[in-house]
Amino acid sequence: MGSQDRLPCKDAPPESPPGPGAQAILRVAEALVAEKGFDAVSVNDIAREASVSKANVFHHFKSKEGLYLEVLRHACRHSARALDAALAESSADPHVRLQQFFFHHLRALLEHAQSSRLLQRALLEGASQRGRELAEEVFAHHFSRLVELVRAGQSSGCLRRDFDPALLAFLLVGASAFFFETRAVLRHLPEVTFAERPERYGSAVFDLLARGFARAPGEVGR
Amino acid sequence: MGSQDRLPCKDAPPESPPGPGAQAILRVAEALVAEKGFDAVSVNDIAREASVSKANVFHHFKSKEGLYLEVLRHACRHSARALDAALAESSADPHVRLQQFFFHHLRALLEHAQSSRLLQRALLEGASQRGRELAEEVFAHHFSRLVELVRAGQSSGCLRRDFDPALLAFLLVGASAFFFETRAVLRHLPEVTFAERPERYGSAVFDLLARGFARAPGEVGR
DNA sequence: GAGTGCGCTGACCGAACGGTCGGTTGGGGT
DNA sequence: ACCCCAACCGACCGTTCGGTCAGCGCACTC
Numbered sequence: 001m002g003s004q005d006r007l008p009c010k011d012a013p014p015e016s017p018p019g020p021g022a023q024a025i026l027r028v029a030e031a032l033v034a035e036k037g038f039d040a041v042s043v044n045d046i047a048r049e050a051s052v053s054k055a056n057v058f059h060h061f062k063s064k065e066g067l068y069l070e071v072l073r074h075a076c077r078h079s080a081r082a083l084d085a086a087l088a089e090s091s092a093d094p095h096v097r098l099q100q101f102f103f104h105h106l107r108a109l110l111e112h113a114q115s116s117r118l119l120q121r122a123l124l125e126g127a128s129q130r131g132r133e134l135a136e137e138v139f140a141h142h143f144s145r146l147v148e149l150v151r152a153g154q155s156s157g158c159l160r161r162d163f164d165p166a167l168l169a170f171l172l173v174g175a176s177a178f179f180f181e182t183r184a185v186l187r188h189l190p191e192v193t194f195a196e197r198p199e200r201y202g203s204a205v206f207d208l209l210a211r212g213f214a215r216a217p218g219e220v221g222r
Numbered sequence: 223m224g225s226q227d228r229l230p231c232k233d234a235p236p237e238s239p240p241g242p243g244a245q246a247i248l249r250v251a252e253a254l255v256a257e258k259g260f261d262a263v264s265v266n267d268i269a270r271e272a273s274v275s276k277a278n279v280f281h282h283f284k285s286k287e288g289l290y291l292e293v294l295r296h297a298c299r300h301s302a303r304a305l306d307a308a309l310a311e312s313s314a315d316p317h318v319r320l321q322q323f324f325f326h327h328l329r330a331l332l333e334h335a336q337s338s339r340l341l342q343r344a345l346l347e348g349a350s351q352r353g354r355e356l357a358e359e360v361f362a363h364h365f366s367r368l369v370e371l372v373r374a375g376q377s378s379g380c381l382r383r384d385f386d387p388a389l390l391a392f393l394l395v396g397a398s399a400f401f402f403e404t405r406a407v408l409r410h411l412p413e414v415t416f417a418e419r420p421e422r423y424g425s426a427v428f429d430l431l432a433r434g435f436a437r438a439p440g441e442v443g444r
Numbered sequence: 445g446a447g448t449g450c451g452c453t454g455a456c457c458g459a460a461c462g463g464t465c466g467g468t469t470g471g472g473g474t
Numbered sequence: 475a476c477c478c479c480a481a482c483c484g485a486c487c488g489t490t491c492g493g494t495c496a497g498c499g500c501a502c503t504c
Contacts, residue, residue, distance in 0.1 A: 019451085021451070021452085036347075037259065037261060037347065039259060039261035039262045040261045040347075042490075042491065042492080043491080043492065043493085044490080044491080044492095052452075052453090053452065053453050053454075054453095054492090054493090055452075055453060055454080055455095055493090055494080055495085056451075056452055056453075058492085058493060058494080059450095059451070059452070059453095060451090063492080063493080064491095064492060064493090120346070121346070123403075123404070123406075123407060124342070124343070124346070124403070125258075125259065125262075132407075136407055136410055139407060139411075140410065140411055143411055143413070144411075144412075144413060147413045163426065163429075163430055164415065164416065164426060165413070166411070166413040166414045166415065166416075167416065167423070167426050167427065167430070168430070169413075170401075170408075170414065171397065171427065171430070174396060174397065174400035174401070174404070175393065175396065177400060178396035178399060178400045179392075179396070181345075181346070182345070182396070184345075185345060185354075185358055185361060186392075188358055188362060189361075189362055189365055189366075189388070190366075191365070191366060191369045191387070191388040191391075192388045192392065193386065193388065194386065194388070194389065201389070204385065204386060204389050205389065205393065207385075207434075208385055208389070208390070208393070208431070208434040209430070209431075209434060210434070211433060211434035212429075212430040212431060212432070212433035212434040241480090241481085243481065243482085264460075264461065264462080265461085265462065265463085266460080266461080266462095274481095274482075274483090275482065275483050275484075276462090276463090276483095277463090277464080277465090277482075277483060277484080277485095278481075278482055278483070280462085280463065280464080281480085281481070281482070281483095282481090285462080285463080286462065286463090
């Protein structure tokens, strides 16, 4: 009943560093859950795909929920690292930094589609609140940093000051994320020519947005 | 086996117009599936919540999948009607028409959160391809009309011509949809002040976008 | 070579799943 | 009066679910 883990900060200890067998299970679970969702994947499916017995899955993870959380933690770590990299661009021009973040973020989303889809699902599902909290932690932290980046651009003078910095941050993230989410559908829309050309989509979107948030009408720096 | 329905166009005949009992089941199923997802809701749950026997559910719908498709069809009809209304704005100014569409769409999304979430899920899940096709039909049609609206604005001269009309259409839809999707998370982000103020979010986003796609620098019409 | 810890397994459990079946209503047509 | 048929139900079916358990093989130590 009351045996919840109380360790607040430690990374590995709650479960020992995953051995090679556990990692194989983790990888398979990640792929299957990302594709079909937690409820649509059974432990049997995972075990079969990983070529181990179902009992072995429960040997390495204390429950299906536990395995799911481990999978999610892995995806979060992955995603957090990618966001760190995207935010670490070191240009002096905030406009360029925003652009680089946007491209980096979009590319990372598409390249690690599995983790992206996993987090997308975690945010959607009301069930397993622990999963939501996990995903929200990652997003809250990095979103703050992005907002700060926008705000810095505003006070440095190269971005307009009459809009909410959080709004632009949200739009940048959303333009990438929504593109990723709906890409499969976009392919079927005859009017859409950018479904298969993420770079083209990225630069077109950023240009359009930049016209809205950049300071001077002709002096954008590009 | 080979007993697929072949009727191409008819609306009602495959299943008779739903009686009051069937409608109650449908309503409950819609709510539960929208909240938890298809796989996380059992027929027993639906029957219990609707205060009927499980057998009765199978009396009105030939299978769980069939019930799901009926639920989805209902949500699609709902959504299609809302989009029709949003696209039917009759102003002469394309800029105003776009704005009205955007606000209408955002409001509809939030007001009929249940249907919205249902379609969002249908697009996400690779399983039950029939569901995807259903949702895609609705989107493809109305997206075309929206693109045409943008294109009309471009050739009428009040919108810039150096961007892809499908791109703006996509951004308008995405800005609403992504806001809807992530609203629960936005509430927890301290920097975000617009999570509870959709109208404020809507006008801020449209203003920012409008600066990017509108033709003249000072002549926006608002 | 007895002891020990660990990765792993097949057999098994109770519960819940989607779905079926035989039967009971009750209002409408003849 | 009769029958019919849709709506509805309790009981039940076979299957699969998440999860448990006793034990096997094998490397390692003393």
